[in-house]
Amino acid sequence: MNIVIALLPVVVFLLFLILMDSFKLVKIPYLILCILWGMLCAVGSYFINSFILTETGVERQILSRYIAPAIEETLKMAVILFIIRKGKVGFMIDGAIYGFGVGAGFALIENIWYLSELNSASLLLWTVRGFGTAIMHGGTTSVFSILLMQAFDKRTSRFLPVLYSWLAAILIHSFFNHFVLPPVATMFFTLVIIAVAEYIIFRYSEKNLRKWLELEFDSEVKLLMMIRKGQFARTHAGEYLTSIKYRFSQMAVVDLLAYIALYLELSIKAKSRLMLHEAGLPVGRDESVSDRLAELKALEKNIGLTGILAISPVLRISRRDLWKWSTLR
Numbered sequence: 544m545n546i547v548i549a550l551l552p553v554v555v556f557l558l559f560l561i562l563m564d565s566f567k568l569v570k571i572p573y574l575i576l577c578i579l580w581g582m583l584c585a586v587g588s589y590f591i592n593s594f595i596l597t598e599t600g601v602e603r604q605i606l607s608r609y610i611a612p613a614i615e616e617t618l619k620m621a622v623i624l625f626i627i628r629k630g631k632v633g634f635m636i637d638g639a640i641y642g643f644g645v646g647a648g649f650a651l652i653e654n655i656w657y658l659s660e661l662n663s664a665s666l667l668l669w670t671v672r673g674f675g676t677a678i679m680h681g682g683t684t685s686v687f688s689i690l691l692m693q694a695f696d697k698r699t700s701r702f703l704p705v706l707y708s709w710l711a712a713i714l715i716h717s718f719f720n721h722f723v724l725p726p727v728a729t730m731f732f733t734l735v736i737i738a739v740a741e742y743i744i745f746r747y748s749e750k751n752l753r754k755w756l757e758l759e760f761d762s763e764v765k766l767l768m769m770i771r772k773g774q775f776a777r778t779h780a781g782e783y784l785t786s787i788k789y790r791f792s793q794m795a796v797v798d799l800l801a802y803i804a805l806y807l808e809l810s811i812k813a814k815s816r817l818m819l820h821e822a823g824l825p826v827g828r829d830e831s832v833s834d835r836l837a838e839l840k841a842l843e844k845n846i847g848l849t850g851i852l853a854i855s856p857v858l859r860i861s862r863r864d865l866w867k868w869s870t871l872r
């Protein structure tokens with residue numbers, strides 16, 4: 544019974560978050576990577592914290608309240624930064640799930656270690672660890688991911704969002720370890736706050752995702768149709784491109800137009816797949832996507848950074864592009 548109470552809650556909570564992802568944004572291989580990384584972080588944190596405790600003379604309470612939270616959250620956040628950098632996270636929803644996956648992996652190893660060391664511990668302890676500590680570990684990394692995604696969506700600088708997201712995760716972890724409230728009260732407080740916060744964030748993020756899909760999808764379809772009908776010059780985007788075409792060679796302008804058309808085609812395809820996922824319909828694999836993405840990359844190389852910056856107002860090019868292309872593979 545102890546092992547069930549210690550390990551099951553965090554797994555169930557993670558599965559609940561995955562089921563809430565109606566757009567199926569999360570890639571299982573990356574979620575597994577996050578869980579495994581969380582497990583490695585737990586092992587690494589154990590050795591680092593043990594070394595500090597035995598070699599520096601720091602009091603156990605100081606270590607638990609201030610040093611351990613900083614060490615553990617720093618290790619856990621590394622994989623989130625990696626997958627965001629790789630363009631595998633597009634919205635707060637998938638960021639929250641990946642973050643919770645890291646915390647879940649950490650909590651599983653930590654509680655397994657405690658189970659092996661404290662076989663005679665009371666059922667109350669395992670209840671607090673299973674529903675409180677384990678959910679806290681998942682929640683802090685999830686909060687880090689959510690705050691980071693929100694800041695990146697606003698296109699702020701990279702360093703400050705990482706810093707305050709990291710500090711927020713550490714503060715939550717440190718507050719939990721202070722045990723200001725009795726253990727059972729702390730457990731209920733943690734569980735309720737994180738569950739409610741995750742639910743609200745999921746609903747808010749899904750609303751924004753639907754808005755993004757509807758607005759961009761409609762505008763991109765209309766623009767692509769105008770290009771294929773040879774009426775691109777009549778659009779606002781066409782007028783803008785006409786106004787800047789004299790800054791580029793004739794060949795570069797041809798590449799710019801080809802890039803815009805191919806970008807729109809692939810972007811519409813990516814959004815269509817998301818809509819099919821959300822509707823629960825099967826999504827077939829398009830074997831031509833890899834070639835089309837390679838063609839897009841070649842065109843991007845031809846037009847260069849100046850060309851990309853010039854057409855970015857037309858295509859709303861942002862950090863989500865890498866993520867959009869990853870949904871096509």
